[in-house]
Amino acid sequence: MGKTVAVSFEGGNVKVVHASLKGKRVTIERSETIPESEFDNYLRREKATEFIVTSEFKESYHDVITTPVVKNQFLKKIIESEIRKVIIQKEFSFIYASIGEKVIENKRVLEVFYYAVPKDLIRNTIERFYNNGKIVRAVYPSVFSAASLFDSQISGEAQMGVFSSGKSRIVFFTKRGVVYFLRNYESYETELSDFDIQNINMTISYCFQNIRINPSAVFLMGAFSESSRNNAMSTAPLACLSIPEYIHCTRETFNEFIIPVASYFTHKSSNIMTQEFREIYLLKNYMTYASRVFIMLVLLCIGAISFELKNAAEKKDRIKLAKKSRVDTEKVLSELSAREEKIGQYMPLVEFLNKPEPDFQKLLIPLGETDFGNLTLNMVNASVKGDNTLSISLNGVVHADTYSAMQDSLDHMINELRKMKNMEITNKSVELKDKTFILEMNFKTAE
Numbered sequence: 001m002g003k004t005v006a007v008s009f010e011g012g013n014v015k016v017v018h019a020s021l022k023g024k025r026v027t028i029e030r031s032e033t034i035p036e037s038e039f040d041n042y043l044r045r046e047k048a049t050e051f052i053v054t055s056e057f058k059e060s061y062h063d064v065i066t067t068p069v070v071k072n073q074f075l076k077k078i079i080e081s082e083i084r085k086v087i088i089q090k091e092f093s094f095i096y097a098s099i100g101e102k103v104i105e106n107k108r109v110l111e112v113f114y115y116a117v118p119k120d121l122i123r124n125t126i127e128r129f130y131n132n133g134k135i136v137r138a139v140y141p142s143v144f145s146a147a148s149l150f151d152s153q154i155s156g157e158a159q160m161g162v163f164s165s166g167k168s169r170i171v172f173f174t175k176r177g178v179v180y181f182l183r184n185y186e187s188y189e190t191e192l193s194d195f196d197i198q199n200i201n202m203t204i205s206y207c208f209q210n211i212r213i214n215p216s217a218v219f220l221m222g223a224f225s226e227s228s229r230n231n232a233m234s235t236a237p238l239a240c241l242s243i244p245e246y247i248h249c250t251r252e253t254f255n256e257f258i259i260p261v262a263s264y265f266t267h268k269s270s271n272i273m274t275q276e277f278r279e280i281y282l283l284k285n286y287m288t289y290a291s292r293v294f295i296m297l298v299l300l301c302i303g304a305i306s307f308e309l310k311n312a313a314e315k316k317d318r319i320k321l322a323k324k325s326r327v328d329t330e331k332v333l334s335e336l337s338a339r340e341e342k343i344g345q346y347m348p349l350v351e352f353l354n355k356p357e358p359d360f361q362k363l364l365i366p367l368g369e370t371d372f373g374n375l376t377l378n379m380v381n382a383s384v385k386g387d388n389t390l391s392i393s394l395n396g397v398v399h400a401d402t403y404s405a406m407q408d409s410l411d412h413m414i415n416e417l418r419k420m421k422n423m424e425i426t427n428k429s430v431e432l433k434d435k436t437f438i439l440e441m442n443f444k445t446a447e
Contacts, residue, residue: 003029005046006260008054008142009125010165014039017260018048026264028249031257043132050135054263055125056142056165061087061116062182064211066109069101075112083116090399091119093274095144097178113179115141119274126273130368136273138263143172144270145262146221147179149241160215160236162200163222163258166190171203173213181207192224201235222258276368276377312339366420373416374399374409375437385442394439403432410437417441 008015018030034042063086067078079096094116101110126136146163159174167190172182183203187196200218208214217237225240243254247261254261316336367380377396385391398406410430417423422444430437 003048004050004052004264005048006052006054006263008145008257008260008263009036010056010142010259011168012036012166014042015257015260016042017257019261019264021264024265025246026248026261028247028253028257028261031249031253031260033256040128040132043129043134046134049133050137051129052260052263053125053129053136053139054142054145054259054266055139056168056170056184057117057121059118059121060141061089061092062114064099064111064113064180066102066104066111069108069110075110079112079114083114087116089116089118092116093119093122093272095141095270095272097269099175099178099180113181115144115179115272117141117272122272122274127369130365138266138268138271139273140263140266140270141272142259143170143179143182145259145266146170147172147174148266148270149221149244149258149262150174150177150219158213158215160200160204160218161221161241162196162218162224163220164190164224169196169199171200173207173215175213180213181211190223192220197234204235222255225255312336370413370416370420372396373412374405375413378436388445390443390445392439392441392443394437394441396437398430398435398437400435403430406430406432406435406437410439414439 003018003020006017006019012035014034014036016032016034017028020027020029061083065079065082067075067082070078075098076096080094083092083094094114096112096114099111099113101108103109122139125139129136142163142165146161150159150161158180160171161174162169162171164170164187167187169185169187170182171185173180185199187193187199189195204215204218215236217239218234219239219241221241241258243249243251247254249261375396375398377394379393379395381393381395383391398409400406400409407430410428414425414428417439418425420443424442424444425439426442427440428438
């Protein structure tokens, strides 16, 4: 049974849930609400190392666009191009979901919902964990976590959900299980009020007039499920979201911590974490598995050596007996020499296994904090070159229009890398045609 910690940034607080996972079943073991100003102290105290993070990003861009019907490998580039037409941010991370195909002017097109966030906001969120020695498995926008609870218990083409974070409200539509529209607004009260009902009705009316969808029901989520005030009438039936049978906790815990609980069921495609942090997480997992394999090999080798040493001890005892009886002494000595020679074949491996391995963490932490400017890393290769030395190759793209600007960007990155202790640049190259670069360097993880 796996244990995982999920956190949700909601206003000035951080809601934390510790849960055990077995298949799709989740059992909530502990939950707590921490002021955001004290969250760094919590991370330093917490023993768990991996976290699922959910956040309602204050600066985000989302819309429904239409694209040609193309293969998945081309769709992401088309969506990114469309997003750049409407936002001014140069560096952003985005997720998207296909809603379905439709016909416009006798042409088949694909409707896609996208959600984009500036990379700085995501990086600032994740770095709080990395600065305290923690790893982030995924970062989900809160609306996608909330919508994940609709898949298993709500049928129908269009549904509407409403949840709150203090006085902040998020209203969203799903169509065929995909977020289709969302709206944020501020209320005057923390509980559900007539003002909220009016905003819900206005949102329903807007969606019907502009995107031609009308929800069959409006589901009140989280703290709204406990609201008793319902003086105004909604144009669609109101319902409280029930606890799925695979979530084991009290109703009070489910309502108060619905967003971090829902993040356990959020689809991986809703992870908006930037590529560089995904690569660090993958490398960390790779090193973990490699270490386990290494330890297993060491144990096997130790077992083999112990077996051979035991055999050698037995041979020595036989030699003593042979000396006493003066029978076949030379033959026994010859056999012992052969055994010792066989043991000697394992000694180079033992000496290799006892060599200290470079500490990859001393590379990854400063590398993740390096300012790369107009450069984007596509690949980071690291291999052991010698004792406490890593051979590193960085491949990426320079976002510049001229060779001079490309060279300046590369020089900037080299200067930043040289600030790292024990870092030596050995080779650099820039390809003007496709604006790519390669940096090769050596990094000593210990003096």
